[in-house]
Amino acid sequence: MTTVRRQQRQREWEALTRRAIEEAVVRLLTKSGSQGFTMEQVAAEAGVAKGTLYLHFKGKKDLLDQVKEASLAPLREELEAIFNADLGPQEKIRELVANQLRYFDERRDLFKVLLEERQVAQLQRTRQQNSRYKYILGRIASVVEEGMRIGVFRSLEAAKVAAMLFEASIAVIGQRLWSDHPAPWEEDARFLVEVFVHGIAARPSSRERTT
Amino acid sequence: MTTVRRQQRQREWEALTRRAIEEAVVRLLTKSGSQGFTMEQVAAEAGVAKGTLYLHFKGKKDLLDQVKEASLAPLREELEAIFNADLGPQEKIRELVANQLRYFDERRDLFKVLLEERQVAQLQRTRQQNSRYKYILGRIASVVEEGMRIGVFRSLEAAKVAAMLFEASIAVIGQRLWSDHPAPWEEDARFLVEVFVHGIAARPSSRERTT
Amino acid sequence: MTTVRRQQRQREWEALTRRAIEEAVVRLLTKSGSQGFTMEQVAAEAGVAKGTLYLHFKGKKDLLDQVKEASLAPLREELEAIFNADLGPQEKIRELVANQLRYFDERRDLFKVLLEERQVAQLQRTRQQNSRYKYILGRIASVVEEGMRIGVFRSLEAAKVAAMLFEASIAVIGQRLWSDHPAPWEEDARFLVEVFVHGIAARPSSRERTT
Amino acid sequence: MTTVRRQQRQREWEALTRRAIEEAVVRLLTKSGSQGFTMEQVAAEAGVAKGTLYLHFKGKKDLLDQVKEASLAPLREELEAIFNADLGPQEKIRELVANQLRYFDERRDLFKVLLEERQVAQLQRTRQQNSRYKYILGRIASVVEEGMRIGVFRSLEAAKVAAMLFEASIAVIGQRLWSDHPAPWEEDARFLVEVFVHGIAARPSSRERTT
DNA sequence: AATGAATGAGGTTTCATTCAT
DNA sequence: CATGAATGAAACCTCATTCAT
The missing domain is CATH 1.10.10.60 (Homeodomain-like)
Incomplete structure (x- = not known):
C-alpha cells in the first residue's frame, strides 16, 4: 500500500x-x-x-522530439474531437482549419521556431512514413469522401485533396507566423476554406474547364 | 590593355x-x-x-546561401518570363505552377535536402523581409488582380490569394519530393490549379455561401 | 539471545x-x-x-579488489596445503605449478579478463609491497632452500629462483589463456617444471658453464 | 623543386x-x-x-598505441640485429635476454607504467594474433632449433621453449621494474639464462626424470 | 537497511576560421 | 593568390558517488 x-x-x-x-x-x-x-x-x-x-x-535528439511531440499533442486531440463530432463535411473542414490556425497562433513563439526549421514537418512525416501524419491525412480524406458521397463535394482524388488542404493550412500558418501583423486567425481560416471550397474563379460565368 | x-x-x-x-x-x-x-x-x-x-x-553560411541562391536563379528567370509573357491570368497561373513543379522535379535530390531543412523557405523569406519572395508574391498578386479586372476571377484579396497559391505549390512540391513514386508533375500541377481555381465544392448545386 | x-x-x-x-x-x-x-x-x-x-x-575500486581477492582465495588455500604437505621439494614444485595451471584453467573466462588487465598482478603486488605476494614467494623460496639443503637443487639464490619460477608460471598461464587451443594443463605443467629443473641444455655433454 | x-x-x-x-x-x-x-x-x-x-x-587510443609502438621499436631493431648476428644459439639467447633487460632498465619509468597495465603485452599480442609477437617467438624458436640441430640443446618443443623463455624474460623484467632496488641487469640476465639453460637441479646426481 | 534520482566534474571529439608561409 | 596546420570554443555524453526518503 x-x-x-x-x-x-x-x-x-x-x-x-x-x-x-x-x-x-x-x-x-x-x-x-x-x-x-x-x-x-x-x-x-x-x-x-x-x-x-x-x-x-536519451539524448538531445530525443529531448527535442519529445518537446515537439508534446507541443502538438493537444492539437491532435482537438482535431480528433472534430473528426468524431457530429458535423457535416464542410463544417468539419472549416473547424479543422480554424482550429489549426488558432492553435498555432496561441503558441506563436514556439512554432515560429519549430516551423522555421521544418521541425514540425519532420515530426509529422519523419522518413516519409510517419504514421501520425498518415493518420491525419487519412482522416481528412475520409471527411472529403463523405462530402463526395453526400454530394457536397465533387468527385476528386480524396487523398490528394486531403494532402493539399493540410499542406495549404501549414503554409498559411507559416505565413502568419512570419508576418508581423497577421490578420485574425478567424479571417484567414475563412478565407482559406472559401478558396479551397469554391475556388477563385468567377462563379456563374466561368463554366470553362481548366486544361 | x-x-x-x-x-x-x-x-x-x-x-x-x-x-x-x-x-x-x-x-x-x-x-x-x-x-x-x-x-x-x-x-x-x-x-x-x-x-x-x-x-x-565569407563563411559557411554565406557559401550555403550562395548555393541556394544559385540553385533557384534559373527558376526565377523562367517565372519572370512567364510573368512577362502574353498570356491570360488563368494560363499564367497554370504555367507558373507547372513550371515550379517541373523545376523541382528536375533537381529532386538537391531540393529534397534544401526543402527538408526549410532552407529554401529561409532563403525566400529570411527575416520576414526577403525582397525576392515579396517580389514574386507581388507579381503573382498582379496576375490575380488582372484576372479580377477582366472578370475571370472573383473579387478576393489578391495578396492573400497569391501567398496561398505560392505556398500551396511549395507544399505540393514537398509532398512530391518526399513521396517515392510521385505522380507526373503535369498531373499534380493540373490538379492543384483545378482545385485552386474551381474549388472542391460540387458546382451547380453548391450555391450556399461558406459563411 | x-x-x-x-x-x-x-x-x-x-x-x-x-x-x-x-x-x-x-x-x-x-x-x-x-x-x-x-x-x-x-x-x-x-x-x-x-x-x-x-x-x-567502499567504492568501485574496493569492489573490484574484493572480487579479485575472492577469486584467488581458493587457490591460495590449495597452495598453502601443498606447502604444508609431506612432499619432497621437487614434488612440491611440481604440485605447485600444476595446481596453478589447473586452477586458472578452471576459471578461464574470468582470469582471461583479470590477467589481461594485469589485475591479478596488481592484486598480488600492489604498491610493490603486497604482503600476500611476498608471502608466497617466501614459501616457494623455502621449498627451494630445502631442495638445496638436501642436495637435489644446486646452490642458487633461492629468492630469485622462487620469483622466476612463480613469474614463469604466470607467464605460461597467460600464454594458455590467450591461445585458443591450449595443450592440456598437465602437459604444460610438466614441461614447465622439466625445463625449470633440468634446463634446455643437452645434458651429458654440456659441461661448459654459461659464463 | x-x-x-x-x-x-x-x-x-x-x-x-x-x-x-x-x-x-x-x-x-x-x-x-x-x-x-x-x-x-x-x-x-x-x-x-x-x-x-x-x-x-586518430584519437586517444591511436595516440597511446603509437606511443607504445614507438617505445618498443628500438628494442625490436636491436633484437633483430642479434637474430642476424653471427653467434651460436647459446650466445644469441644470452644476448637477447641481456638486451631486453637492459632496454627496459633504460626506460624504467615508462615501462613500469605500460607493463603495469599490460599495455606492452597488449601491444604484443592484441587479439591473440599480433604478428609482431608471433614473429619474435618464431625467431627465438629458430634459434632454439638451431641449438638442437647442433646438439647444444636437447630435443624439446621449440615453440614452447621459445614462448616460455620470452615470457619468463618479461616476467623478470616486471619483477625488476617493481622492485625498488633491482640487481644490475647483467646479473639477472645471467641468472635467467643460467637457470633456463641448465636448470636448478643439482647436476651430476639428478639423473632421475621429472614426471 | 535499501533505494534510485540527482549530481557535476570530467572526458573525447568536431569543425569553422585564421594566418604564417 | 593559395595553402593547410593550428586553433580553441563548444558540444555531447558518462558514470562514480551522494543523500533524502
Whole structure:
C-alpha cells in the first residue's frame, strides 16, 4: 500500500521534472532564436544538472522530439474531437482549419521556431512514413469522401485533396507566423476554406474547364 | 590593355573557382544526406584548400546561401518570363505552377535536402523581409488582380490569394519530393490549379455561401 | 539471545548480499568483455539498487579488489596445503605449478579478463609491497632452500629462483589463456617444471658453464 | 623543386610535432601515475591545442598505441640485429635476454607504467594474433632449433621453449621494474639464462626424470 | 537497511576560421 | 593568390558517488 503510494508520488515527480525540462527547452527555443540550444543551457534553464537531462531523455535528439511531440499533442486531440463530432463535411473542414490556425497562433513563439526549421514537418512525416501524419491525412480524406458521397463535394482524388488542404493550412500558418501583423486567425481560416471550397474563379460565368 | 585582359582573365578564373566550390557543395548535399557538410569536405570535393574557400565566400553560411541562391536563379528567370509573357491570368497561373513543379522535379535530390531543412523557405523569406519572395508574391498578386479586372476571377484579396497559391505549390512540391513514386508533375500541377481555381465544392448545386 | 540470533542472521544476510554482488561483477567481467563495468550494471545484474553497493563496498575500486581477492582465495588455500604437505621439494614444485595451471584453467573466462588487465598482478603486488605476494614467494623460496639443503637443487639464490619460477608460471598461464587451443594443463605443467629443473641444455655433454 | 623542398620541410615539421606529442604522453605517463592521461593534459604538456592532437592521431587510443609502438621499436631493431648476428644459439639467447633487460632498465619509468597495465603485452599480442609477437617467438624458436640441430640443446618443443623463455624474460623484467632496488641487469640476465639453460637441479646426481 | 534520482566534474571529439608561409 | 596546420570554443555524453526518503 505504502509502496504503491510512493511509486505513485515518484511517477508524478518524474513527470514534473520532465515537464520542467521540456518547458526549459521551449523557453530557450523561443528566446534565444532557433538555431540550437545546448544541453548545458537546458540544464541551467531548468535548474537541474546536466546529467539529470540524460536520466529523462536519451539524448538531445530525443529531448527535442519529445518537446515537439508534446507541443502538438493537444492539437491532435482537438482535431480528433472534430473528426468524431457530429458535423457535416464542410463544417468539419472549416473547424479543422480554424482550429489549426488558432492553435498555432496561441503558441506563436514556439512554432515560429519549430516551423522555421521544418521541425514540425519532420515530426509529422519523419522518413516519409510517419504514421501520425498518415493518420491525419487519412482522416481528412475520409471527411472529403463523405462530402463526395453526400454530394457536397465533387468527385476528386480524396487523398490528394486531403494532402493539399493540410499542406495549404501549414503554409498559411507559416505565413502568419512570419508576418508581423497577421490578420485574425478567424479571417484567414475563412478565407482559406472559401478558396479551397469554391475556388477563385468567377462563379456563374466561368463554366470553362481548366486544361 | 594587357592589364584589362589580365583582369578579365582573373575574373573568369574567380568565377570558375566559385562555381567549382558551389557544385562541390551541391554534390555533398545530395550525396551524404543533408545534415551538414563540413568546410573540409567541401574543400576536398572541390579540389582546393580549405583556406581558399574563405577567399571566395565569407563563411559557411554565406557559401550555403550562395548555393541556394544559385540553385533557384534559373527558376526565377523562367517565372519572370512567364510573368512577362502574353498570356491570360488563368494560363499564367497554370504555367507558373507547372513550371515550379517541373523545376523541382528536375533537381529532386538537391531540393529534397534544401526543402527538408526549410532552407529554401529561409532563403525566400529570411527575416520576414526577403525582397525576392515579396517580389514574386507581388507579381503573382498582379496576375490575380488582372484576372479580377477582366472578370475571370472573383473579387478576393489578391495578396492573400497569391501567398496561398505560392505556398500551396511549395507544399505540393514537398509532398512530391518526399513521396517515392510521385505522380507526373503535369498531373499534380493540373490538379492543384483545378482545385485552386474551381474549388472542391460540387458546382451547380453548391450555391450556399461558406459563411 | 534473540539479539544474538538476529545479529547472526543479519551477518549471514550481509554475507549473502556481498556474494551476490561479487558474482554479478564476475558475470559482467566474463560476459561483456573486460573494459570496465559500471556500478549501474553491477546493481542491475545483482538485483539491488545502486546505493546498496556502497553499503557493502567502499567504492568501485574496493569492489573490484574484493572480487579479485575472492577469486584467488581458493587457490591460495590449495597452495598453502601443498606447502604444508609431506612432499619432497621437487614434488612440491611440481604440485605447485600444476595446481596453478589447473586452477586458472578452471576459471578461464574470468582470469582471461583479470590477467589481461594485469589485475591479478596488481592484486598480488600492489604498491610493490603486497604482503600476500611476498608471502608466497617466501614459501616457494623455502621449498627451494630445502631442495638445496638436501642436495637435489644446486646452490642458487633461492629468492630469485622462487620469483622466476612463480613469474614463469604466470607467464605460461597467460600464454594458455590467450591461445585458443591450449595443450592440456598437465602437459604444460610438466614441461614447465622439466625445463625449470633440468634446463634446455643437452645434458651429458654440456659441461661448459654459461659464463 | 621548391615544392619538393617545401614538402620535405613540412614532413619534417609534422614528424617533429608528432614526436613532441608522443613525448608529452610519455612524460605524463611516467609522471602522474598510469591510470589515464587526458587529451587536455597531453595538449597542455605538448604545448599545442587540443584540436592539434587530432590532426596527428586518430584519437586517444591511436595516440597511446603509437606511443607504445614507438617505445618498443628500438628494442625490436636491436633484437633483430642479434637474430642476424653471427653467434651460436647459446650466445644469441644470452644476448637477447641481456638486451631486453637492459632496454627496459633504460626506460624504467615508462615501462613500469605500460607493463603495469599490460599495455606492452597488449601491444604484443592484441587479439591473440599480433604478428609482431608471433614473429619474435618464431625467431627465438629458430634459434632454439638451431641449438638442437647442433646438439647444444636437447630435443624439446621449440615453440614452447621459445614462448616460455620470452615470457619468463618479461616476467623478470616486471619483477625488476617493481622492485625498488633491482640487481644490475647483467646479473639477472645471467641468472635467467643460467637457470633456463641448465636448470636448478643439482647436476651430476639428478639423473632421475621429472614426471 | 535499501533505494534510485540527482549530481557535476570530467572526458573525447568536431569543425569553422585564421594566418604564417 | 593559395595553402593547410593550428586553433580553441563548444558540444555531447558518462558514470562514480551522494543523500533524502
